Amino acid sequence: MSDNCPNCSIIYKIYDVGxxxxxxxxxxxxxxLLSMPTLKESQLINYENEQIITISYESKKMLKSLLEPLQDLENSDKDNIAIAVNNVSNASYLHFIGYPYFHNHIHYEKVLEYIYHGELKVALQPIIDLETNKLLGYENLLRTTMPSEIGPKELFETASITGTHSYLDKRAREEAIKARSNLIPPGVKSFINFLPSTIYNPDFCLQHTFSIVRKYNVSPEDLIFEVVETEKVEDVKHLKRILNTYKASGMKVALDDVGSGYATLEMLRELQPDYVKIDRKYISHCEADITKQQFLKKVVEIAEQLNIFVLAEGIERAEELQYCKNIGMHYAQGYYIGRPTTQKKLISHP
Structure with missing residues (x-):
């Protein structure tokens, strides 16, 4: 009867009264449950040959109060409880979901509503070619229309807690591709983040992305899909399969934050991305840090052997830019080059 709904594609309807x-x-x-004070007026009804507890509520605040004592139960008990809501007491069909998910859905209802129905925007941060100083492309960064109340960080944190990150990640990819069709001319690259954990079957899950590419008449060659910095990869073979699926469709792939967490030099050899982006901590004041210089030179050396382009992230000073250029890095981005912008009038295109 229970559905824990780890990757729900539709928002769970919670009625104001029901x-x-x-x-x-x-x-x-x-x-x-029946012994809890808040549920003392509840009734047992028969549903699909099972006895289930039901009680009415007159507001979402009251609904939260009714279920509040369930928080004190042992986790093993919570895992054996399923919840459903409806606006009538004799519904012929009830959509039950696991209690932990239901609790999170109520607690984060405002943010979840934004994840499913709120207006998303894309900020573009320029990436330049270090040899020519010309524009290579933009990294696409998700933004909301109400950042003071709900920002992108809160969206992704809530999505992770509530199991809706798959839906949000899909929306973010679509917004990035749509924004590109409106703002960026052919030939200029778009770096688009994605979460590997949301793509359980790349042959199936990425079809939506590929259909959006076709819908907006975007050339696959102009798209670089980038593993986001917060994702910890546990299944390297699965990630490799995702990257190869993108590549098979004519797109490029990038491994983000090399040197931080899972993105080790060994992973470059295993995954063979088209681009690697160096973690900001290795770029900051790199012109004066021998340890950082040794690491950066090693990345450039391995990338050259594997025909991988190297991109320095987080460039904030001229000295950092010059050092990265001197050791043979190909591309760079950061506040020194240009801040993310949602303005339609971007910096000059090559």
């Missing part, structure tokens, strides 16, 4: 239904297959847990 009935909450609580199901468990364990009689002992049911008795615990």
């Amino acid at each position: 009935y909450v239904f609580i199901a468990t297959e364990t009689e002992a847990i049911q008795q615990k």
Whole structure:
């Protein structure tokens, strides 16, 4: 009966006024629930040959109060509880989801509503060719229309907690491709972030992205899909399969934050990305740090052997830019070059 809904593609409807239904297959847990003060007026009804608890509520605030005591249950008990809501007491069909997910859905309802229906924007940060100083492309960064209330960091944190990161990641990719069709001319590259964990089957999950590329008539050669810096890869073979699926469709791939976390030099040999982006901590004041210089030279050396382009992230000073250029890095981005902007009038295109 319970659906933990790890990657729901539709928002779970919570009515302002209605009935909450609580199901468990364990009689002992049911008795615990019936003994709770907030549920003392509840009733047992028959649903699909099972006895489930139901009680009415007159506001979402009241619904939260009714279910508040469930937080004190043991985690093992919580895992055996499923919740559904409806606006009628005798619904012929109820969509039950696991209690932990339901609790998070109520707690983060405002942000979840924005994830599913809020207006998303894309900020573009320029990336330049260090040899010619000309524009290579832009990294696409997700933004909201109400950053003081709900920012992109809160969106992704909430999506991770509530299991909706797959849907948000898909929306972010679509917004990036749509923004490109409106703002960026052919030949200028777009670096678009993605979360590997949201793509459980690349042959299936990426079809939506590929259809959006076709819909907006974007050349696959202008797209570089980039593993985001916050993602910790546990299954390297799965990530490699995702990258190869992008490549097979004519797109390029990038490994972000090399030197930080999972993105080690060994991963370059294993994954063979088209681009690698060096973590900011190795770029900051690199012209005066021998340890950083040794690491950066090693990356450039390996990348040259593997025909991988190297991009320095977080350039904030002229000295950093010059050093990266001197040791043979190909591209760079950072505040010294240009801050992310949502303005339609961007810096001059080559």
